[in-house]
Amino acid sequence: MKKNWPLWEVFVRSKNGLEHRHFGSLRAADAEMALENARDVYTRRMEGISIWVVESKDITASNPENNGELFEPAQDKVYRHPTFYELPDELKHM
Amino acid sequence: MSEKEIKNLEEIFEARIARDEKIEPKDWMPEKYRKTHIRQISQHAHSEIVGMLPEGNWITRAPSLRRKAALLAKVQDEAGHGLYLYSACETLGISREEMYEQLHTGKAKYSSIFNYPTLTWADMGAIGWLVDGAAIINQVPLCNTSYGPYARAMIRVCKEESFHQRQGFESLLTLCKGTPDQKNMAQDALNRWWWPSLMMFGPTDDESTHTEQSMKWKLKRKTNDELRQQFVDQTVPQAEILGITIPDPDLKWNEERGHYDFGKINWDEFWQVVKGHGPCNKQRIKDRVSAWEKGAWVRDAAIAYAEKQEKRNQEERKAS
Ligand SMILES: [Fe+2]
Numbered sequence A: 001m002k003k004n005w006p007l008w009e010v011f012v013r014s015k016n017g018l019e020h021r022h023f024g025s026l027r028a029a030d031a032e033m034a035l036e037n038a039r040d041v042y043t044r045r046m047e048g049i050s051i052w053v054v055e056s057k058d059i060t061a062s063n064p065e066n067n068g069e070l071f072e073p074a075q076d077k078v079y080r081h082p083t084f085y086e087l088p089d090e091l092k093h094m
Numbered sequence B: 001m002s003e004k005e006i007k008n009l010e011e012i013f014e015a016r017i018a019r020d021e022k023i024e025p026k027d028w029m030p031e032k033y034r035k036t037h038i039r040q041i042s043q044h045a046h047s048e049i050v051g052m053l054p055e056g057n058w059i060t061r062a063p064s065l066r067r068k069a070a071l072l073a074k075v076q077d078e079a080g081h082g083l084y085l086y087s088a089c090e091t092l093g094i095s096r097e098e099m100y101e102q103l104h105t106g107k108a109k110y111s112s113i114f115n116y117p118t119l120t121w122a123d124m125g126a127i128g129w130l131v132d133g134a135a136i137i138n139q140v141p142l143c144n145t146s147y148g149p150y151a152r153a154m155i156r157v158c159k160e161e162s163f164h165q166r167q168g169f170e171s172l173l174t175l176c177k178g179t180p181d182q183k184n185m186a187q188d189a190l191n192r193w194w195w196p197s198l199m200m201f202g203p204t205d206d207e208s209t210h211t212e213q214s215m216k217w218k219l220k221r222k223t224n225d226e227l228r229q230q231f232v233d234q235t236v237p238q239a240e241i242l243g244i245t246i247p248d249p250d251l252k253w254n255e256e257r258g259h260y261d262f263g264k265i266n267w268d269e270f271w272q273v274v275k276g277h278g279p280c281n282k283q284r285i286k287d288r289v290s291a292w293e294k295g296a297w298v299r300d301a302a303i304a305y306a307e308k309q310e311k312r313n314q315e316e317r318k319a320s
């Protein structure tokens, strides 16, 4: 039998009020072991209070080759930003 | 892709790095960049893993619970460093098994320092102080390197290294303040670890082959000789605090340069160890391979259990 442990991505919430953030990856046989290993590998110094693990193959990622069509259209939509609008100086707190 | 197109992509790529942009796993990159990074990151990972062996040797014989807890935590950190780096390296398209294979067959290198034996308890102090000290100097600039996953791994590694060096220094300091025998033991450890530590920065600049390319890709920010000088300058005053003598009769402050001058390194010894003829090269790989092989049944059992569990879950889902 020559089967290798799959790759998992680890997300850690460092404290309540903050989102889970990608911390790195690791190898584990199943989800439970991935959680235990994530605890040992990524939270040895109180770096977290909650962990998510997701098998890497289950993540769909955008391809940098498509970055043009995906992200460039936002560049010419300046009217989505507050500074686009010209307002008189005497207007305060807006 | 035509040669011209590749050339064009390469120029865009180099310009991105020059602008301090990071390269991420799915970005296009020149084959040479990928290969160089696989080599450097995997060697770095192997060094962390093999680096556990000389220290693991002393865990059961630590002189107190405090020292034992510290050493155990340090060695566990090194395992963690290896794991961060292996996963960073995997993003470049090499599998973990391939990297292990390269280590176990002697195809891949790791830091030569770990091919020296740890003869006394004082060696644990000397390793933390000197070897981790040298590693920090080598690693800090890498927190800013161009390959994103490597830089992120290095940031985590560097945060953890400081404790390694401090616990080593504290341990040596305790010996130096102890009985004459204890102090002699500390001096003996310094005598044996000093020169190999200087070699950790690699060959001299005129002998070092890929410095220029590495500088461009931010795998290096300073040359080997500059880093070595930095290490000597910061370590000499620390040895004075310990009250032990660095084994180099040529070591002295150079007012003009504003640096310490130091003696000639035995590069023959360095190349001997790199080529596999150091005191412990064979032992280290043997121990590593044996640990891997003895763990095989555990890895297989874990996979078998995961598959059984998965099948059971599927059946339950079908039934409900
Ligand atoms: Fe380390």
Ligand SMILES: [Fe+2]
Binding pocket: B078, B132, B135, B161, B164
């Ligand atoms: Fe370390």
